[in-house]
Amino acid sequence: MTALKQPRSVTLSAAHQIPFHTPGMRVGLLGGSFNPPHQAHRAISRFAINRLQLDRVWWLVTPGNPLKDSNGLRELAQRAGAARKLADDPRIDVSCLESVIDTRYTVDTITYLRRRCAGLRLVWIMGADNLAQFHRWEDWRRIADQVPFAVIDRPPQGFRALAAPAAKALERYRIAEGCAATLAERRAPAWVFLTGMKSALSSTGLRNPDGSWKASLAK
Incomplete structure (x- = not known):
């Protein structure tokens, strides 16, 4: 496992990168490159707020995904700015926390938040496409041991995701959909x-072959 790196300025900087919260708040964490952000991110967040009875959803804009090619990845500030503009919901906050604590690994991010926001009820949110490759994530079993997670079905990914190694390994911890709240x-x-x-939108589909964003998203 990659150690959690902590630059000297992390305490001051992180105070501005962790969104407002109060003890007992139920917060969903949606990580991603947001390259570009799109309406499915917003729809998934609102869907999760409703079904999981969350108070907020934090979009964690990563400096880069270790499992994806970073070619064509726009600057973090541009992606975060576009995400804030798109979110347009007081229950959705955008954070660049991972750049502050100098990591690209979800396990580090969750560990950091659990130490500094111990009073929060955190839930990790992912699409079914991410569950399908969850077993490839850095220290994925530790992630599952630290925070409950919700998987949003994204047809036709569902069947493949539920047959993937992580879903099989964690099957006994899956709760009924009716108990999601x-x-x-x-x-x-x-x-x-x-x-x-239901949404077929993806960041990949909204990029040109050279990695640039579609014209309507470039502003």
């Missing part, structure tokens, strides 16, 4: 697979 209060490991959110 209790997920934030549960002790990890615990996860739920949510259906009913």
